[in-house]
Amino acid sequence: MKKPIFCALWLAWLAFAAPCLGQMATSKAAKDPAPYGRPFGGVPDGRDATIYQVNMRGFSKEGNFRAVTARLDSIKALGANVVYLMPIFPIGQLRAVDSPFAVQNYTAVNPEFGTLNDLRALVAAAHARGLAVMLDWVSNHTSFDHAWITQHPDWYVHDAAGRIVNPIPDWKDIAQLNWARPEVHAAMIGALRYWVLAANIDGYRFDYADGPTQEFFAEALANLRALPGRKLLLLAEGDKKKHYLQAGFDLCYDFGFMNVMKGEIFARNKSVRLLDSVNTANYRNAPPNARMMRYTSNHDINAWDGTPQQLFGGERGMMAAFVVAAYMRAVPMIYNGQEVGYAERVPFMGPRRPINWTPSPALTREYKQLLRFRNGSPAVRNGALASYSTDDVCAFTKTAGQEQVLVLANLRNAAVNYPVPASVGSAGWRNAFDGRPTDLTRLTLQPYQYLILKK
Numbered sequence: 001m002k003k004p005i006f007c008a009l010w011l012a013w014l015a016f017a018a019p020c021l022g023q024m025a026t027s028k029a030a031k032d033p034a035p036y037g038r039p040f041g042g043v044p045d046g047r048d049a050t051i052y053q054v055n056m057r058g059f060s061k062e063g064n065f066r067a068v069t070a071r072l073d074s075i076k077a078l079g080a081n082v083v084y085l086m087p088i089f090p091i092g093q094l095r096a097v098d099s100p101f102a103v104q105n106y107t108a109v110n111p112e113f114g115t116l117n118d119l120r121a122l123v124a125a126a127h128a129r130g131l132a133v134m135l136d137w138v139s140n141h142t143s144f145d146h147a148w149i150t151q152h153p154d155w156y157v158h159d160a161a162g163r164i165v166n167p168i169p170d171w172k173d174i175a176q177l178n179w180a181r182p183e184v185h186a187a188m189i190g191a192l193r194y195w196v197l198a199a200n201i202d203g204y205r206f207d208y209a210d211g212p213t214q215e216f217f218a219e220a221l222a223n224l225r226a227l228p229g230r231k232l233l234l235l236a237e238g239d240k241k242k243h244y245l246q247a248g249f250d251l252c253y254d255f256g257f258m259n260v261m262k263g264e265i266f267a268r269n270k271s272v273r274l275l276d277s278v279n280t281a282n283y284r285n286a287p288p289n290a291r292m293m294r295y296t297s298n299h300d301i302n303a304w305d306g307t308p309q310q311l312f313g314g315e316r317g318m319m320a321a322f323v324v325a326a327y328m329r330a331v332p333m334i335y336n337g338q339e340v341g342y343a344e345r346v347p348f349m350g351p352r353r354p355i356n357w358t359p360s361p362a363l364t365r366e367y368k369q370l371l372r373f374r375n376g377s378p379a380v381r382n383g384a385l386a387s388y389s390t391d392d393v394c395a396f397t398k399t400a401g402q403e404q405v406l407v408l409a410n411l412r413n414a415a416v417n418y419p420v421p422a423s424v425g426s427a428g429w430r431n432a433f434d435g436r437p438t439d440l441t442r443l444t445l446q447p448y449q450y451l452i453l454k455k
Contacts, residue, residue: 032193036120037200043132043231044081046250047291047382050371051134051235051333052080055299056088056113057100058346059336061354065118069125071357076129078339078364079371082233083126084134084205086299086348088113092143095173098349100136101207102143102173106191107198119199132202134233135195139188140211141167141174148187149175155184167211179213189220196227203233206249210238217247235293241282245290251331254282254292258301261321262311265411271391272411279329279385294325297335299348309343313413316448319366320409323450324394326374327407329385339367373432373452379403388424392416393445397424405432406453410445418443429453 052075060067068085075083087100090110096102100110109116123133142148148155149164157165157176167176177184195201209217217236224232225248235251236244244252256278264270282292295301296308296318305311308318326332337346341360347353374380383400393416394409406429410416420426426440432452445451 032190033198035197035200037124037127039229039231040127040132040200040202041231042081042127042130043202043233045289046233046235047289047331048375049082049132049233049251049291049293049331050080050375051082051084051293051331052078053084053086053298053333053335055086055336055346055348057086057348057352058355063112063352063354065114065122069118069122072122072125072129072131076131078334078368079375080334081130081375082132082134082202084235084333085136087136087138087207088119089138092145092173094143094145096143097171097173099171099173100348101138101171102141103138104143104146106142106188107194116199123200127200132233134203134205134235135201136207137192137204138207139177139216140208141176143173144175146175152183154178155181155187177212179211179216185216185219188216189223192220192224193227196224196230196232202231203235205235205237207237209236209244209249210240214243214247217244217249221248241292242285245286250289251291251293254278254294254330256282257292257294257325257330258296261296261324262305266312266317266321269412272389272394273387273391275324275328275394276387276389279387283329292330293333294328294330295333295335296322296325297338298333299335299346302335302345303347303349307343307345308338309341313448315341315360315363317411317413319363320411320448320450322367323370323407323409323452324411326370327380327398327405327452328394328396329398332371332374334367339364369433370452377403377405377432379405388421390416390418393418404455406455407450408443408445408453409450410448413447415447416445418445428455430455 054068057063088109089106090104090108091100092102092104109119126133155178157178159165165176166172221234234249236249237253239255241252260274260278264274265272309315312318312321337355340357341363342355346355379398379400383398386397388395392412394411396407398405420440420443429438429440430436431438432454438453
């Protein structure tokens with residue numbers, strides 16, 4: 001009884017105190033830069049987002065902002081409405097492992113990618129095409145040669161011997177910030193405000209959001225939300241879903257979905273019904289507009305685990321998995337190169353390996369078709385979900401008003417008979433893409449086949 005009451009009081013207090021929190025943090029942090037450009041009016045609601053992740057180091061041979069700008073028409077044509085850029089900041093040189101997640105300066109551009117004006121040009125070009133732009137924000141830690149190390153050593157966590165703590169031994173280049181220090185909150189909020197104002201960006205993806213405290217996120221998000229004339233999209237990467245959604249994030253990474261899909265259903269042939277448990281757990285007591293973000297690839301999965309083709313039984317399995325990720329109850333994200341079926345890994349550190357953008361035009365058309373229908377369907381994006389899955393087939397309806405969509409995805413590399421439940425009905429369904437009637441009386445789904453139907 002106490003926990004729900006506390007959360008309600010906490011959220012009510014935040015709504016009352018947001019302007020004050022913004023003034024407090026701004027007064028302690030660096031002065032805001034002069035605003036550049038006009039706030040973008042096309043930032044989607046979190047639940048209506050379709051996110052495209054850009055790893056600039058692999059995106060092109062040039063590996064810079066200008067090369068991303070040159071492909072914005074392709075990103076728009078794919079069906080994305082949000083471009084998410086991996087960290088753009090200078091990388092630390094001390095103990096360096098070439099990771100963009102070791103930030104040396106939160107208010108500077110990594111010259112590897114270009115200049116502030118190049119970033120501004122990218123953002124302006126994206127806005128002109130109706131695309132919002134999110135930056136990747138690494139708030140939990142800095143590099144060991146960040147200026148704060150010498151200027152404010154008390155802003156970091158120290159071990160018993162007085163050494164600054166490295167929070168993740170496998171990543172020897174990062175230093176743990178001390179989130180008990182209000183000065184750290186203020187400095188980080190000042191830096192977050194900087195890019196919204198100086199580059200006119202539209203939101204952030206917070207890397208390793210499990211690190212900073214809930215108090216920091218409550219303060220930071222309230223401050224950002226109070227910026228006049230701005231609508232920002234905020235995405236948390238981490239495991240503490242309730243923590244993030246209560247703090248005010250629009251979106252949260254769905255690690256559970258990816259782990260179950262690739263690790264249990266595809267790798268171990270476990271029951272597809274496990275996905276129903278993931279949905280139930282993720283949305284229990286969540287705000288109505290909150291959404292999980294799902295994907296079949298991202299920079300970490302691609303670099304350390306493999307490509308979608310490797311993880312999901314080839315191209316057809318990859319597409320069946322993507323349909324479930326994009327349509328079931330979530331916001332989809334596509335990792336650059338995935339949409340052309342590029343079957344090689346795209347590393348974000350170490351030797352550069354630029355994407356070959358020409359492998360499979362047919363696959364690109366398939367992604368476009370799937371995203372076009374999703375973007376135009378209130379039922380798929382935000383309708384009520386009813387699951388009819390079996391051990392082998394992920395089956396569900398999405399319903400909003402008079403629109404009802406039925407999705408059937410065989411997640412096995414074998415033909416499967418699917419008995420359509422009487423409550424769904426075998427008549428009256430049409431292919432969502434071409435409008436042709438589809439008889440479901442005796443339905444056999446071929447290996448990794450999916451159907452998207454509409455009444």
